[in-house]
Amino acid sequence: MFSGSLRGRLLWWLLLPLAAFVSISGMISYRNAQTTADLVQDNALLSSTRIIGEDIDWDNGNVSIQIPPAALELFESPEQDSVFYRVEASGHRLLAGSLDLPVPRGVGDVPMVYSTHLDDGRAVRAAAYVRQLYDSGRTEEVVVAVAKTEGSRDAMVWRLLRPQLFGEVLTLVLAMVFVYLGLTFELRPLMKVKDDVSDRNASQLEPIRVARLHVELRPIVEAINQCIARMGQQAATQRQFISDAAHQLRTPLALLVTQIQFARQRENRDVPLTEALAGMHKSSRKLTTLTNKLLLLAQAESAAPANVRERVDLSALIAGVLEELIAFAQSREIDLGAELEDGLYVTGDEALTAALVTNLVDNALRYTQPGGRVTVHTRHSNDMAIVRVIDNGPGIKAEARARVFERFYRASSHADGTGLGLPIVREIAYRQGGTVTLEPGEGGVGLVATVEMRLWSAAV
Ligand SMILES: Nc1ncnc2c1ncn2[C@@H]1O[C@H](COP(=O)(O)OP(=O)(O)O)[C@@H](O)[C@H]1O
Ligand SMILES: [Mg+2]
Structure with a gap:
């Protein structure tokens, strides 16, 4: 239920360990309360047995007992536990109480406490010991046992446990409440960022400024x-x-x-x-x-990545472009030639790739003096196809070379031209995951325009 909320998730992270802690410490508190209640109850039982035992005496040569009220008053409690006792002289002679209360076999002079069941199945806690009575050479062994039901003991466990449990659950609830409130408070800068961003219109492009932002944000x-x-x-x-x-x-x-x-x-x-x-x-x-x-x-700029993943036959495409430009080359008296590697396929868009090559060859034909030479050369290296348009014209000076990719920049006063050719070339190369570079030709003569394009692979 909390999966989408940071607050919920953090609460969850806190709740789990805290709940585990409360369970474990609750269990420990319960054990402690039990131990304490058992100790109190056992002490009362032992005292009671002692008090009864002390009151056994000889009466005309016989052992007799008068149960002292103090021995039973020890057990008075709002829970009104039932109390049982058994005073038994040698030869199974019951002096007081009832035989319903079992006495363990090994009981001796030292009082012991034990848990047992009455004949009717009621669970009781009991204490027992054997008192030796001597009279003129006679010895009488009297077993004294006292038992009680465990109502007051259980009540005491709860009385001891309740404040502890209450404290722990309260801690848990308080922790959750504070985390919730704290997060709400601490998330306010994030909400401010949200407001700042969502209230903007498309032309508001100043940076977001939020005072007192958390390091994490x-x-x-x-x-x-x-x-x-x-x-x-x-x-x-x-x-x-x-x-x-x-x-x-x-x-x-x-x-x-x-x-x-x-x-x-x-x-x-x-x-x-x-x-x-x-x-x-x-x-x-x-x-x-x-x-x-x-x-x-505009087309090159807005080409979606998926649309520039066609398989383009580069050699055929360049041959087509050169055919279209052959008349222009002839009119400028330029020798237009090609050295094309066969079966070179690149990843891109056919029309855009054709525009790229056209612009480069067009420039070479346009700016090279009559009688010059323009060659288009292709090869491949690793997973790239490399296209070179080489001319022996005037080339581009180094300082202009850095700027010819700017839109509308022209390095010549040649009448025709828009200054958009090379920007288009670069945009297309870039869209297709390639690059374009310009260098002076061999011996510093002319220009070499190099375009690298990704070879076609079905995987892309
Ligand atoms: N092959 C080349 N030889 C000499 N100069 C060139 C060559 N190609 C481009 N240039 C220079 O780069 C400039 C920019 O080229 P381009 O972007 O195609 O614009 P345009 O051809 O419309 O002027 C040109 O004006 C020209 O001066
Ligand atoms: Mg041009």
Whole structure:
């Protein structure tokens, strides 16, 4: 019943040992109470036997007994126990009391106590001894036994035990109550954290501050704060990205508007609009490219891990991409070649992987001077596939190389381009569990873009 509650579980942890403690100490108290009550009862029985025994005397040559009232008054109690006695001279001559009360065989001069049953089955506690009487050379052995039922003894056990048990159970209950109250009190900072977090709206990303937080709770709150800080950074990056994107879209859109205005003004004046139309075409193309790249980036960013676990035939995919880009390569007079390892399969998303390769090869073709050479190379090492796009163009300077993965960053003044190509490449590689690095080519000439991707394995 307590499984979901910290308070309940802690109470349970406390209740179990405390209950065990109370049971054991209750048992010990019970034994102690029994011992004490037995001692008191046995002493009374022994005294009573002695008193009776002392009163036996000779009367005209015969042993006689008058039971003294004091011997029986010893047993007076609210429980009204029944008292029995047996005074028996040699030859089974009963002097007083009843033979119902058994006397153990070995009884002697020293009084002894024992437990026994009467003939009618009642359990009694008894004391007995043998008194030797001498008179002018005659010896008489008189057995004296006194017994009583155990009502007052049992009552005494309970009287002794009750305050002890009461104290122990009270301790138990108090402990539970205090733990419950203490926890309720001590959990208040946690509730404050809860209130602080649950009252927030999505834009409130300041760290949680709770005064006087327990040491145990601090790491949790610190972890939440770190998470909030990361979310804040992410949100800031997103805002920056949207503003950058809007800015990038605004330029070709403004151009397009101007070009349309220009064309409309000349609409009825028989002026050729070739130049204006070409301008419009260029602006729209730029808008389309930019929009497509933004879309691609969004897709790469939001790709669920489960969707980037397809089996992708890397060699076939690269061959397809190169085929599409061959016309562009020819238009730039670049020798586009490939050295592809056969049967290389990677884990990823086919469309995203194609976009990754396209962007790298497109860059190499775009930034390498006419007459240059671009080669795509694949191989594998351990469980990674390695794709290299090698060109002998101008390469990227070290200081720019660190920034080319930033969104909208461009290292060249080349007219076409969005500054989103390499960010897209990196996002896709990252989503697919891979990496991308840029290095200067052999002899410091050109650029080598290296992408590592996980080889396909059914297990992932
Ligand atoms: N193969 C390359 N050779 C030289 N410079 C490159 C190469 N690839 C990328 N760059 C530089 O990196 C910058 C960022 O590339 P990218 O993110 O694809 O944006 P874009 O190509 O739209 O400018 C480019 O502007 C270019 O200056
Ligand atoms: Mg590019």
